[in-house]
Amino acid sequence: MSRPxxxxxxxxxxxxxxxxxxxxxxxxxxxxQLELAIGDADEDSLRRRLADMSATLDGVIHLAHQxxxxxxxxxxxxxxxDRQPMRLxxxxxxxxxxxxxxxxxxxxxxGFELEAAEIEGVPWLLRELAVNLVENGLNYTQPGGRVTVxxxxxxxxxxxxxxxxxxxxxxxxxxxxxxRFHRVPGSAGDGCGLGLAIVKEIAARHAATVGVAAGxxxxxxxxxxxxxx
Amino acid sequence: MRALVLEDDLLVARGLTExxxxxxxxxxxxxxxxxxxxxxxxxxxxxxxxxLGLPLEDGLTFIRRMRDQGVTVPMLILTARDTLEDCVGGxxxxxxxxxxxxxxxxxxxxxxxxxxxxxHAETSFLLTVGPLRVNLRTHEVYLGEEFFALRPRERExxxxxxxxxxxxxxxANLFKDAGSAELSPNAIExxxxxxxxxxxxxxxxxxxxxxxxxxLEEQKAQ
Numbered sequence: 001m002s003r004p005x006x007x008x009x010x011x012x013x014x015x016x017x018x019x020x021x022x023x024x025x026x027x028x029x030x031x032x033q034l035e036l037a038i039g040d041a042d043e044d045s046l047r048r049r050l051a052d053m054s055a056t057l058d059g060v061i062h063l064a065h066q067x068x069x070x071x072x073x074x075x076x077x078x079x080x081x082d083r084q085p086m087r088l089x090x091x092x093x094x095x096x097x098x099x100x101x102x103x104x105x106x107x108x109x110x111g112f113e114l115e116a117a118e119i120e121g122v123p124w125l126l127r128e129l130a131v132n133l134v135e136n137g138l139n140y141t142q143p144g145g146r147v148t149v150x151x152x153x154x155x156x157x158x159x160x161x162x163x164x165x166x167x168x169x170x171x172x173x174x175x176x177x178x179x180r181f182h183r184v185p186g187s188a189g190d191g192c193g194l195g196l197a198i199v200k201e202i203a204a205r206h207a208a209t210v211g212v213a214a215g216x217x218x219x220x221x222x223x224x225x226x227x228x229x
Numbered sequence: 230m231r232a233l234v235l236e237d238d239l240l241v242a243r244g245l246t247e248x249x250x251x252x253x254x255x256x257x258x259x260x261x262x263x264x265x266x267x268x269x270x271x272x273x274x275x276x277x278x279x280x281l282g283l284p285l286e287d288g289l290t291f292i293r294r295m296r297d298q299g300v301t302v303p304m305l306i307l308t309a310r311d312t313l314e315d316c317v318g319g320x321x322x323x324x325x326x327x328x329x330x331x332x333x334x335x336x337x338x339x340x341x342x343x344x345x346x347x348x349h350a351e352t353s354f355l356l357t358v359g360p361l362r363v364n365l366r367t368h369e370v371y372l373g374e375e376f377f378a379l380r381p382r383e384r385e386x387x388x389x390x391x392x393x394x395x396x397x398x399x400x401a402n403l404f405k406d407a408g409s410a411e412l413s414p415n416a417i418e419x420x421x422x423x424x425x426x427x428x429x430x431x432x433x434x435x436x437x438x439x440x441x442x443x444x445l446e447e448q449k450a451q
Binding site for chain 2: 057061068093096097100104109110111112113114148
């Protein structure tokens, strides 16, 4: 007996319209910067406009990447179940190569405390999770601050932890930061509001929980992903 | 250095050609695999950048065909497709690296350099970072054309740093790579300290990466 094809779910949380809005804003900015640049005779100001456009475009590219990552992390994304035994410390250690330049540019001390932790997981999804936590830390921590990436086993559970000594997240905002497009009011940083939603989605696909608390000494934020085994 | 750009989108191709030329490459542009064939047959291409979605023969088939013919030119895939399957498929076909659009030019240039360096390393055992050069067979280090005098442990550390460059060298591998017995953390620190003093006047620094190890960095001219 064949089942009728699944009806695509509606867009209950208005995700698509949120996403479209998020795209329209920088695109509108690009359009007006471009129009000004076309009529700009002064070379210095033209150069400044081009630099602005390049930065705006970086934001659009980042958003497109994050939307794709979110779509792929969702259950039912049609991905093969390529779960395999893997080492969290190996995945996180490679962030030293990929993200050190970003940390150096922001004058943030990016450090690692990695202990052996093997789990069954999808390596590229967990890398995406870790990247989002680290970039979140680097984006919201002030120059001169510290971001520390940890993994290991605690009470019989594997974990990933990213701690910063930035401004932290007020307690009443902590449950909301994982919502799509939610940004903490008044926060600095130039994220698009999807990074932590991606973290939550990927954690859920690994039957892991994710939570945030204050860091050491009540300062900053500490994100912890705790796996079921 | 001569680069082949196989890309059917003219706007993207123009950007690539201009950017590569500015970085000192001589560039040949091909819009189709058969045009690229002709360039490859002339035999003076050092590195190729290949788009996957091409009219007629696609980029993957082109790369596979080149490898079947014994062409060893380093090839880097540049494409908008970025799923894991695409990436694995490209590398399996014989590409050396994979970069997705939109890309940043400095990253493209770094990957081209790395692809060329890997190919050279297989044949010459020479590793180069800026003016520093190490011969991995004789373990001699040169600064430009001059012999660069270092103590054995400093040389081993530098060799490990250059091997890992532009990535980080894990502390645990600093001496293991060079084959000597494991040293105490203290002895490593001393060697790093001395090496820093010798490299500083040359515009190199060694950054400590907390919990990982060290990274060799070339000071950028301001």
